[in-house]
Amino acid sequence: MNWEAFWLTVRLAGIVSTLLIAIGIPIAYWLTYSRWRWKFLIEAAVALPIVLPPTVLGFYVLVALGSRSPLGRWWESITGHTLAFTFEGLAIGSLVYSLPFAVQPFAASFGAVDAALLRASASLGHSPVQTFRRIVLPLSKAGLVTGFALSFAHTLGEFGVVLMVGGNIPGVTRTISIDIYDQVQTANYSSANQTALLLLLISFLVLSMVYGVNRHPWVVVPWR
């Protein structure tokens, strides 16, 4: 069991899912309330990572953001290194990779808030931002927890992007899924088994939490 890889992956997933709360809420807000006719294009773009092979993302991080591209050179001039083979590179790749897993539950729960409540809030003199903060956000708690948990679990299991741009550096980019891959490739099955089992349990726990917060209370307490 490679604990260094395990904690590195937990750190990566924690950072990515926290950042996705900050980035995802404004995007989900806009997707919920905008009436722009071309909104569906943005919706499609946000959902893209669900169907896009991670290798496509890995390719872009490596080449479009590599040291031969203007964007890559700009990044290098600021930070002194390229994005590939760094923890930041993995984090940026994972942000894109897990974006829909945060934004879609956010937007779904924002959209489920009763419009009458929003009108009532507005008639009482609240600005749209105040209404969002005081009415929509508290009523969307389950969606926020779901988005956080799903993007956390999705980042935990990321493999393709990391294999392509990680460089397998211990303590920097060797994540738990890469560790399992290495263990299997060297026929070290007992170690792979332990790690795989742990990942399976964590994924199950996270998903149980997602379904737990989203369950309908009357199923558990039928008389209410």
Added chain:
Amino acid sequence: MLALIFLLTGTFATAQEITVAAAADMSAALPELVAAYTKKTGHAVKLSFGASGNLTNQIRNGAPFDLFFSADEEYPQQLIAEGLASKETLYRYAVGRLVLWVPSDSPLDLSKLGMNALLDPSVKKISIANPATAPYGRAAAAALRHFGIYDEVSSRLVVGENVSQAAQFVESGNVQAGLIALSHALAPAMKEKGRYWTVPLDAYPTLNQAAVVLAKSKQQDAARKFLEFLRDPEATALLTQYGFSLSAEKHSSGERVK
């Protein structure tokens, strides 16, 4: 409808088709060999590349390959010992060479500095293949130790899944130097893009390139026929063009070829 079924099932017409698992250092040379072979005999060969250690593990787990090209004689020997490959077919076709490769725009003078070029501050990252599964990765680590700079550069090593990925990391400019296969440095895709320094043979254990027919293959004759083709002058000429030759001293120690 029938035509569609034939399309989907595909390979029925070429009964002689074999599938070859090959070390990543053959990724440029082997397709050319196969093209020459197919032109000559009409037989098709499917190729699957990876780190020799990964492929060995896949073969152990029942991967349906007929022939295995390894970048290290150790892996075929293991398969023979396990009864998964036939000993009498083992053919050592070349000695693999490790090179230090830098992109054309690199300021490093490899002929003067040799391996010590890696100590230059402009080299922020160095790509090597994974020593756990790739013979070239083990050779790279051994060579760095041989020159006494392993500890100094170990924090800057970036590990490719196989030697092709290590080559791609440096070819794409994401790292400043790479310890890769000579066959990649000589391949058309990289030839014009950089310079290399051949790491002397005494710096790492010999990379005996060896091919072997796998015991579970249902195409024993076809696999042996392709192996036989490797001894053909046309094939050896092609292999030599990619730096694969049996005369280990062809590229002498430390020679800067380009």
